[in-house]
Amino acid sequence: MNALLLSAWxxxxxxxxxxxxxxxxxxxxxxDGLTLLHCAAQKGHVPVLAFIxxxxxxxxLDHADKLGRTAxxxxxxxxQLDALDFLVGSGCDHSVKDKEGNTALHLAAGRGHLAVLQRLVDIRLDLEEQNVEGLTALNAAAEGVHPDCVQLLLEAGSCVNALTQVVSPPRDGCLPLASEH
Incomplete structure (x- = not known):
């Protein structure tokens, strides 16, 4: 990080x-490919975003870092709700996906950021958009153990029975019993 990036951060x-x-x-x-805009957005510095x-x-506005993520x-x-609102007001691309196929909806749901998730639902991002593993935002919220985000997404119309495209064992390495399906 150089002095310019640090000042934005x-x-x-x-x-x-x-x-x-x-x-x-x-x-x-x-x-990591982070620009001034990435740094200011990640840390929620709206006056810095405005200056930039x-x-x-x-x-x-929609430059991607090495993970394919924009500001x-x-x-x-x-x-960072205020930064997100600023970027939306600036005309950023809402539908862009990162290299893993995640939209902003996936990332907010997976991290449990309820206020940001609500805003993304309000601007009508596709609730059923799938990443490369076939996960929707609802799957990401459930996997991240964020019940408030799961509830919000269900109330917004997410498909409760959506299936992923990739079958992977639970993180503890144990497979469920046949009767648990």
């Missing part, structure tokens, strides 16, 4: 502005 707008005005390269990434989008030139994904995954 920690929300130090004034430092960011000084660095930019001193000629810092704004199109930089860390080793409004005052800097040619900053791609929108990062905000959802880390429960």
């Amino acid at each position: 920690f929300g130090h707008l004034q430092i960011l502005q000084i660095l930019v005005n001193s000629g810092a390269k704004i199109h930089c990434e860390n080793k 989008m409004e005052d800097l030139e040619d900053v791609p 929108f994904h990062r905000a959802a995954e880390h429960g």
Whole structure:
């Protein structure tokens, strides 16, 4: 992480502005492919997001990091509702998937971020969208043991009997008995 990325990560707008005005390269990434926008979105620094989008030139809103995640994904995954709202208002692509096929809905549900999940439901993301393992957001919420998110998704119309495409044993390595199916 260089000084510019660190200032975005920690929300130090004034430092960011000084660095930019001193000629810092704004199109930089860390080793994971995180840009200024990713850093500010993940940490929920809306004033920094606003500066990046409004005052800097040619900053791609939907640039993906090495996991295929955009700033929108990062905000959802880390429960940053205000940052998510800012990115939605800026016109980001809501339907983009990361390299594992996860949408922002999958990430918020899997991490148990109820307020973010509600907002994503409100903007009408596809509840039945599947990632590469065939998991829906409901599956991700259930796997992450987030009953409030499961309830929200069911009330929003998620299919309670949706099946995954990949059969994998439970994480403890034990397979269920035939009578448990």
